[in-house]
Every structure is written in C-alpha cells, then in structure tokens.
Amino acid sequence: MTVVTPYRSAVRGARDGFAQLLHAEWTKFRTVRGWVAAMAVVAPVVIALGLFSAAGNSSSCSDGPKVVPCPAVPLGPGGEAVSDSFTFMHRPLGEGGGITARVTGMTGIITYPPPNHDQIVNGLVPWAKAGIIIKESTRQGSAYAAVMVTGHHGVRMQHDFTHDVAGRPASAASPTWLRLTRSGDTITGYESADGVHWSTIGSVRLPGLPATVQAGLFVTSPADLTVKPNAVGGSIAQARFTQATAVFDNVDLRGAPPGTVWSDDQIGQSGTTQWEQEHKPAGVVSSGGTFTVTGSGDIAPIGQEAGQSIEHTLTGGLVALIVVMIVAVMFVTAEYRRGLIRTTLLASPRRGRALAAKALVIGVLAFAAGLVAAVVTVPPATRILRSNGNYVLPVSLLTELRVMVGTAALFAVAAVGALALGALFRRGVAAAVTAMVVVVVPAVLATASVLPLEVSRWLLRLTPAAGFAVQQSIPDYPQVIGDYSPQAGYYPLPPWAGFAVLCGYAALALALAVLRMRRRDA
Amino acid sequence: MEATIDVIGVRKRFGRTMALDGMTFAVRPGRVTGFVGPNGAGKSTTMRVVLGLDTADEGSALVGGRPYASLRRPLSHVGALLDAAALQPSRTARDHLLWLAHSQGLTGRRADEVMEQVGLGSVARRRAGGFSLGMRQRLGIAAALIGDPPVLMLDEPFNGLDPEGIVWIRGFLRSLAAEGRAVLVSSHLMSELQDTAGHLVVVGRGRVVADAGVAELIAAASRDRVTLRTTARPEAMTVLAGTGATVAAVDRDTLTVSGLAAGRIVELLNGHAVPFSEVAAHRATLEEAYMELTRDAVEFRAAMTPLEPGTDREGAR
Structure with a gap:
C-alpha cells in the first residue's frame, strides 16, 4: 500500500460554540419566507384588531336628555380606581393625637335580595363597614387609615383602599371599642371589648400626610352582589342597593386644632338615591353623646365591573398566539418531515444543545413579536378608548409594563412549548393540534361563558392556559366582593404564578423532547 | 486528526x-x-x-x-x-x-x-x-x-x-x-x-x-472457477470429483470446476489419460465478482478466508 499524506483542511472556522448554533438556527429561520412572513404579521394583527376595536368603541353619559362628561372615578393613593363613598362625621386632627369611639350596634337593609327579590329585608352585607377613620381630607380617593366593625368579617383595619388586616372576629351586634392614634405619618389601630384592655391591630404609614387631617366616624355599605351560575354556563352577577346604620358613643377626639368643630358630610354618592331620600336619609343623628350614623357606598378598590382593563385591547393576541405556535411547531417538524434533522444533528451532534438553540431562537423571535404587538397596541388603544369617552381602569406604569412584557413572555414560552411538542411528536399536525388543545382551547372555554365557574377556574389553574393570567392588570381583593370570574377578566392564579404554570409545562415538554431526541435514533 | x-x-x-x-x-x-x-x-x-x-x-x-x-x-x-x-x-x-x-x-x-x-x-x-x-x-x-x-x-x-x-x-x-x-x-x-x-x-x-482491493477481488472471484472442454465428460468428472473439487456440467462437452487451479486440472487429466481440448481459467469481471459475493455471503467467506470456515458458517446461519 502506498504511503498517503492525510488531508489537512485549509478551512479555518471560528469556535464551535452555542453562539454558532444560534447563528445557524437564525439563518434557518430567516431563509424560509413563509415563517418570516407569518412572524411578521403577528404584531400587525394584534395592533390592527386592538386599535380598530378601540376606535369603534365609544361611550357617553347623559343627564336626562343632555349628554354630559362622565363623572370622574376617584383614584386611590396607589393610582387605582376606587370607590370612596360614605357618611363621614369628622373634625380636623393635628399631627399628634387620636380618636376613640365605641360602636354599640350596627343594622342595615338590603333591597330586594334573592330568593324572591320582592322585599326590602333587614340585614348587613358581609363588608358593610362602621368605624373610625383618619383621612387626608374629604376628597374622594385621599389617603386614609380606618378601623371598623364589618357585617360578617369582624373587626378590620384598612388603609389606602387596597390594604386590609383582620382584627378580632367581633360580631356587628356586640359593642366594640375602636381607637386610632396618629403620630406624624404613622397611624396605629386598636380595638377593645371593654374600653380598658386594648390590643393593637396594626400600624401603617401614610406618607405625605398633611399636618391637619380629618378624623371621625364613618358608615358605608357596598352593594349586595350575588353571582349565580347561568343555565347555559357562565354566570350572572347582580348588585342591589344596601344601607347600614351604626350607633356610636364614647366618642373622644384628642389633638384637634383649637377652634375646630365637628361637621358631617356625605362623601361621594352616599345618600344620593331616591330610596334614601324617601325612606331613610343618610347622615348623622346625635342625641346626648350618642351618634347614629347612616350611609351607603364603599371605601375599597373597584374592579373590572367599573370599566375596561388595558389588557382588553389585546384581543388579537389569541389569533397571533396561534400563528406563533404553528410557526414554532413547523420550525422543527419541517426538519423531521424532510429528514433535515439529520443534517442538523451532524452539524451539532450534541442533541440537547441543538434543540436548545432552536428553542432560544424561536423564543426570542416570539418575544420580539409579542413585545412589538403589545407596546404598539396597549398605550395607543387605551388612549383612543379614553378619548372616546370609555372608562379604562387606570393602572400603574409598572403594571402596564408587566402586561406588555408579560404578553411577550407568554408568546415566547408558548412558542418554546409548541416547538418542544413538535420535537416530541415529530409530526406537524399532531403537535400543532396538541398545542392548540392545551393552550388556546382552555383559554377560550374558560373565558367564554360556556363552562361552570369552578370548571373554568380549574382549567386556568391546571392547563398551560394559566399563563394568560400574566395579562391581568386589575387584581382581585379578598376584602371586596366582586364577580371574580374568568369571563369578567379575573384569573384564579396571580399573574406570575399563572405564567409559572405555563413555564413549567414548556420546560417539561422541552425536557421530554431532549430526552427523546437523545434516546432515539435520528 | x-x-x-x-x-x-x-x-x-x-x-x-x-x-x-x-x-x-x-x-x-x-x-x-x-x-x-x-x-x-x-x-x-x-x-x-x-x-x-x-x-x-x-x-x-x-x-x-x-x-x-x-x-x-x-x-x-x-x-x-x-x-x-x-x-x-x-x-x-x-x-x-x-x-x-x-x-x-x-x-x-x-x-x-x-x-x-x-x-x-x-x-x-x-x-x-x-x-x-x-x-x-x-x-x-x-x-x-x-x-x-x-x-x-x-x-x-x-x-x-x-x-x-x-x-x-x-x-x-x-x-x-x-x-x-x-x-x-x-x-x-x-x-x-x-x-x-x-x-x-x-x-x-x-x-x-x-x-479487499479491486484487483484482489477480481482475482479471488476468478481463481475459483475453471472451464473445461472435453469429449470424455464422465471420466473427467470422476477424476476431478475424486479430488474433492466441485464439478458441474454446463453442456454436453463443457464442465466448470471449482476448487482446483487450472494447472492442477491439467496434471490430473493427463495423469489419468483423460482427453480434453481446452482448460480456461475464468477471468471474472468486477460485476461478476460482486454478484457471486453477494449471492450467498457464506459460501464466499468460506472461499476467501479458508482458515476459519466452520465458525463463519455457523455464525451466519
């Protein structure tokens, strides 16, 4: 045999690293026109649907035959929409001091409740509130801290609308002593059964509280809300007017600036209904140190029943997500279909890395498409809605960012999951159908009024559709009774928890895909 | 590398x-x-x-x-x-x-x-x-x-x-x-x-x-067979089969012999006074070599590597 000089390659490449694999996968993606086109229409679809539906949506308020500007919804210190209506007997308070009072009893009426809806009954709704409050001013939405007796939830200390701390489970019928003390910005709440032995409920800071604030007695009673299942699935929410009356004595306010006196006011809509005017007006009746305070309304955050939420501008998101997932599936199954996967694995024999590179490329692309879609839809569509007279619930900038970035992340993770299904099944149709069945179908079923409420909720806890929670901008509050159903825009899991469920499924699918790729012959 | x-x-x-x-x-x-x-x-x-x-x-x-x-x-x-x-x-x-x-x-x-x-x-x-x-x-x-x-x-x-x-x-x-x-x-x-x-x-x-190399393969395939033309077919078959070679009749006066070199055949026939007109060592083409090799892998291995025919035969069957 002749002596052979083995071949020496003249081609010198750069490093063999993950970056090269990413580069290769990106080249693969951008050189298939159909995929690029599909990914490129994602953002325009969302934007067009969002802006067009916002432009076609208008609302107005009228006073009799006259069209008037809709009343402004007050905002709490955190910028959220709040309900701030109550009867308030108050007196100015300086930087140090406090107020003490005893609630001797609390009664109320509920108009036309179920089952027969034919009479007005005596009773208190669970979150009827009577107690003492220190509030920045009588302006709706101003900062406050309060301790109170509630209809069914015992003694509570609440402040700035969204915060709630439980005290003793005292009954509304038995006398309860309440006390609030102020020291600068700090308000501390106490309760006592006898006026002698006091226990602290909590202490809160209300930053920027002015030197003189208003302290006093308050009573309010939110609407009686019931949510009952609809015969054809979904649910019907009904709200009825209620009113509460509480009797206070032993009222003691210390630290009032000299020369100030007690006054009483209806804050917000309290006392404005015809029923109140004709039957039992809201207000304060005093007789020898005893004050009977009657009011209705609520001091609490309000939810999606009050208006639209910003995420509703992303209605095109579901269609876009379907497109993204189909592209992601095809990005890998096209290679299996043609046998090109073998070429891919020749170029990168470490199979986990090959799939990871693919997943990262599709994930980043889906993220980019989702981000462009959300950023160009949410703020402008919200502005258009508002300029058309619609009430869009305000949210903080951070929440708005979370909704937009969350939408992008939702797209990215759903795409990675779909790609993993593609690698797992190696068949485009099977993988795409599975992706739809686990992500899109549960989301649609749960948010359309077709399933019983609890079934909808479980779907949004257990399936990858839980990830849509990341788009929810208005939270639900345990201290507020509301129609917290998926169809009303409330997901059963907190935003990032729901997103984590989706991530978990995507990670599982990816792990199984890598495992199968490693184990099986290509 | x-x-x-x-x-x-x-x-x-x-x-x-x-x-x-x-x-x-x-x-x-x-x-x-x-x-x-x-x-x-x-x-x-x-x-x-x-x-x-x-x-x-x-x-x-x-x-x-x-x-x-x-x-x-x-x-x-x-x-x-x-x-x-x-x-x-x-x-x-x-x-x-x-x-x-x-x-x-x-x-x-x-x-x-x-x-x-x-x-x-x-x-x-x-x-x-x-x-x-x-x-x-x-x-x-x-x-x-x-x-x-x-x-x-x-x-x-x-x-x-x-x-x-x-x-x-x-x-x-x-x-x-x-x-x-x-x-x-x-x-x-x-x-x-x-x-x-x-x-x-x-x-x-x-x-x-x-x-093997191409030349080697052709040689191996060719070495195996010799064409013999003789008027005394039965006698020739008796003599050659007696040595253990495989002899097949092709037509009335032609035989193919496997397992014996051409020279040895000539020697044997002369020794037994069997008349013959032609002894031709078969020169195979690559295609023929391949056909023969793949027709039955076992037979070929026995011929190519005579040192361990037994084990190979069993392994393949």
Whole structure:
C-alpha cells in the first residue's frame, strides 16, 4: 500500500460554540419566507384588531336628555380606581393625637335580595363597614387609615383602599371599642371589648400626610352582589342597593386644632338615591353623646365591573398566539418531515444543545413579536378608548409594563412549548393540534361563558392556559366582593404564578423532547 | 486528526431484524473506498452509526479514532451526504449551505466556494425545492464539503445523476481522495464504482463479506472457477470429483470446476489419460465478482478466508 499524506483542511472556522448554533438556527429561520412572513404579521394583527376595536368603541353619559362628561372615578393613593363613598362625621386632627369611639350596634337593609327579590329585608352585607377613620381630607380617593366593625368579617383595619388586616372576629351586634392614634405619618389601630384592655391591630404609614387631617366616624355599605351560575354556563352577577346604620358613643377626639368643630358630610354618592331620600336619609343623628350614623357606598378598590382593563385591547393576541405556535411547531417538524434533522444533528451532534438553540431562537423571535404587538397596541388603544369617552381602569406604569412584557413572555414560552411538542411528536399536525388543545382551547372555554365557574377556574389553574393570567392588570381583593370570574377578566392564579404554570409545562415538554431526541435514533 | 473511519464489530437490531451483524472494516485516506452490497445489506445504517445518528447495540464506530459525538466542529472532520432529498424546499441552495456554514463558525464565502466546486454556482439563489435529483446530489456533496473535511461519507451519490453527472462525480471523488482524504462511497450497483473505487468493502446481511482491493477481488472471484472442454465428460468428472473439487456440467462437452487451479486440472487429466481440448481459467469481471459475493455471503467467506470456515458458517446461519 502506498504511503498517503492525510488531508489537512485549509478551512479555518471560528469556535464551535452555542453562539454558532444560534447563528445557524437564525439563518434557518430567516431563509424560509413563509415563517418570516407569518412572524411578521403577528404584531400587525394584534395592533390592527386592538386599535380598530378601540376606535369603534365609544361611550357617553347623559343627564336626562343632555349628554354630559362622565363623572370622574376617584383614584386611590396607589393610582387605582376606587370607590370612596360614605357618611363621614369628622373634625380636623393635628399631627399628634387620636380618636376613640365605641360602636354599640350596627343594622342595615338590603333591597330586594334573592330568593324572591320582592322585599326590602333587614340585614348587613358581609363588608358593610362602621368605624373610625383618619383621612387626608374629604376628597374622594385621599389617603386614609380606618378601623371598623364589618357585617360578617369582624373587626378590620384598612388603609389606602387596597390594604386590609383582620382584627378580632367581633360580631356587628356586640359593642366594640375602636381607637386610632396618629403620630406624624404613622397611624396605629386598636380595638377593645371593654374600653380598658386594648390590643393593637396594626400600624401603617401614610406618607405625605398633611399636618391637619380629618378624623371621625364613618358608615358605608357596598352593594349586595350575588353571582349565580347561568343555565347555559357562565354566570350572572347582580348588585342591589344596601344601607347600614351604626350607633356610636364614647366618642373622644384628642389633638384637634383649637377652634375646630365637628361637621358631617356625605362623601361621594352616599345618600344620593331616591330610596334614601324617601325612606331613610343618610347622615348623622346625635342625641346626648350618642351618634347614629347612616350611609351607603364603599371605601375599597373597584374592579373590572367599573370599566375596561388595558389588557382588553389585546384581543388579537389569541389569533397571533396561534400563528406563533404553528410557526414554532413547523420550525422543527419541517426538519423531521424532510429528514433535515439529520443534517442538523451532524452539524451539532450534541442533541440537547441543538434543540436548545432552536428553542432560544424561536423564543426570542416570539418575544420580539409579542413585545412589538403589545407596546404598539396597549398605550395607543387605551388612549383612543379614553378619548372616546370609555372608562379604562387606570393602572400603574409598572403594571402596564408587566402586561406588555408579560404578553411577550407568554408568546415566547408558548412558542418554546409548541416547538418542544413538535420535537416530541415529530409530526406537524399532531403537535400543532396538541398545542392548540392545551393552550388556546382552555383559554377560550374558560373565558367564554360556556363552562361552570369552578370548571373554568380549574382549567386556568391546571392547563398551560394559566399563563394568560400574566395579562391581568386589575387584581382581585379578598376584602371586596366582586364577580371574580374568568369571563369578567379575573384569573384564579396571580399573574406570575399563572405564567409559572405555563413555564413549567414548556420546560417539561422541552425536557421530554431532549430526552427523546437523545434516546432515539435520528 | 487521522483521516480514517473504523467500524469495529458493530451490531444493530431493529425489532426482530438484525440490521448490522458484527460489521467491521476500516476506511483509509488517499483512496475511494466503495461500500457495496444489495439494498438492505446495512450500508446506510452503518453510515448513520458512524455519524452518531443511530446508536450501535454493540461495537464501536470511530472517525479519526474518536466517536462522532465527541467531535468539535464536526463538519470540519467529516462530511456526509445521506439523503439528497433532506432539504427545506423553500430555502435557496445557497441558504441551505449558509446555515451549515454558520453552524461551524464559517461564513457565506465558504458556502459560495463549495457551490462553485460542485458546479451549482449559477443556481445558488434558486429554491432547492425545484432542483432535480441530480442537482440535489450536487448540493448534498457541497454540504458535505462545507467544512473541508478529511473524511467524506456519501450514501448512494450516483442516484439520479445523468451519465454526464456520473462521469463528473467519479472524477470528483477520485480527486478528493487524491488530496489525501478518506472517501467512503456506498452503492448498490458495483458498476457505479467501476473505475472510481480503489478498495471495496462488500457487505451482505449486515456484515462484511469482502474487504479487499479491486484487483484482489477480481482475482479471488476468478481463481475459483475453471472451464473445461472435453469429449470424455464422465471420466473427467470422476477424476476431478475424486479430488474433492466441485464439478458441474454446463453442456454436453463443457464442465466448470471449482476448487482446483487450472494447472492442477491439467496434471490430473493427463495423469489419468483423460482427453480434453481446452482448460480456461475464468477471468471474472468486477460485476461478476460482486454478484457471486453477494449471492450467498457464506459460501464466499468460506472461499476467501479458508482458515476459519466452520465458525463463519455457523455464525451466519
């Protein structure tokens, strides 16, 4: 045999690293026109649907035959929409001091409740509130801290609308002593059964509280809300007017600036209904140190029943997500279909890395498409809605960012999951159908009024559709009774928890895909 | 890295079928090694095992002494064409090579180079989906060359090529080998490898039935048979069969004798005074050698490696 000089390659490449694999996968993606086109229409679809539906949506308020500007919804210190209506007997308070009072009893009426809806009954709704409050001013939405007796939830200390701390489970019928003390910005709440032995409920800071604030007695009673299942699935929410009356004595306010006196006011809509005017007006009746305070309304955050939420501008998101997932599936199954996967694995024999590179490329692309879609839809569509007279619930900038970035992340993770299904099944149709069945179908079923409420909720806890929670901008509050159903825009899991469920499924699918790729012959 | 492929005792079972049954051979640099055998003999499976696409149940397959999966920038060590149809049809030929180049840290210039090398420069921007099978083969060869590797493995590269293409690829493969590369080319038709392969690995039923140079193979196939023309057929058969040779009557005055050299036959017939008019050592063609080798792997192995016929026979049955 002749002596052979083995071949020496003249081609010198750069490093063999993950970056090269990413580069290769990106080249693969951008050189298939159909995929690029599909990914490129994602953002325009969302934007067009969002802006067009916002432009076609208008609302107005009228006073009799006259069209008037809709009343402004007050905002709490955190910028959220709040309900701030109550009867308030108050007196100015300086930087140090406090107020003490005893609630001797609390009664109320509920108009036309179920089952027969034919009479007005005596009773208190669970979150009827009577107690003492220190509030920045009588302006709706101003900062406050309060301790109170509630209809069914015992003694509570609440402040700035969204915060709630439980005290003793005292009954509304038995006398309860309440006390609030102020020291600068700090308000501390106490309760006592006898006026002698006091226990602290909590202490809160209300930053920027002015030197003189208003302290006093308050009573309010939110609407009686019931949510009952609809015969054809979904649910019907009904709200009825209620009113509460509480009797206070032993009222003691210390630290009032000299020369100030007690006054009483209806804050917000309290006392404005015809029923109140004709039957039992809201207000304060005093007789020898005893004050009977009657009011209705609520001091609490309000939810999606009050208006639209910003995420509703992303209605095109579901269609876009379907497109993204189909592209992601095809990005890998096209290679299996043609046998090109073998070429891919020749170029990168470490199979986990090959799939990871693919997943990262599709994930980043889906993220980019989702981000462009959300950023160009949410703020402008919200502005258009508002300029058309619609009430869009305000949210903080951070929440708005979370909704937009969350939408992008939702797209990215759903795409990675779909790609993993593609690698797992190696068949485009099977993988795409599975992706739809686990992500899109549960989301649609749960948010359309077709399933019983609890079934909808479980779907949004257990399936990858839980990830849509990341788009929810208005939270639900345990201290507020509301129609917290998926169809009303409330997901059963907190935003990032729901997103984590989706991530978990995507990670599982990816792990199984890598495992199968490693184990099986290509 | 050494430009070699070593396949050592590889077994691979697909369900109840033994696809590879102790496949063993080596591919050396500087020549084209033909990898021939009937369809289903295990050629493609062997290649996939070498490339780490399929895992062997037993044995090992090494490229330059290392398993494929451990290679860094693998395409600069081994280039392979397995399936010319493995293309995304909507991607252009150049883009197909471009992503491969990028995966190895190479640039688009290398894609252009290999494109020119296989004569596809003029259709670089055309979608690969519109390519004929012959053009796809060329594109597949270009892809195999992207990393300028010292080892090349091409599975049935002649398929779909027109005569001109076949001539081109033969010359191309020879020139690649002449540069010192190890080139393994599979085919189910020996004729395709004629004038191309200097060495042949013949396989059947998942194992090597011959591993030899082309000249050697022809000689081996020829050595076996002698044509004898005689008017005294019965006498000749008696004499020759008596020595243990296999004698078959072809027609009234022609016999073929296996297992005896021509010279020995002449000696024997003269010794027994049997008349004959012609003794011709059969000069086989490569095609005939191949047909004989693959017709029944076992018989051939017994003839080629007479030292261990017993064990081989049992192993194969």
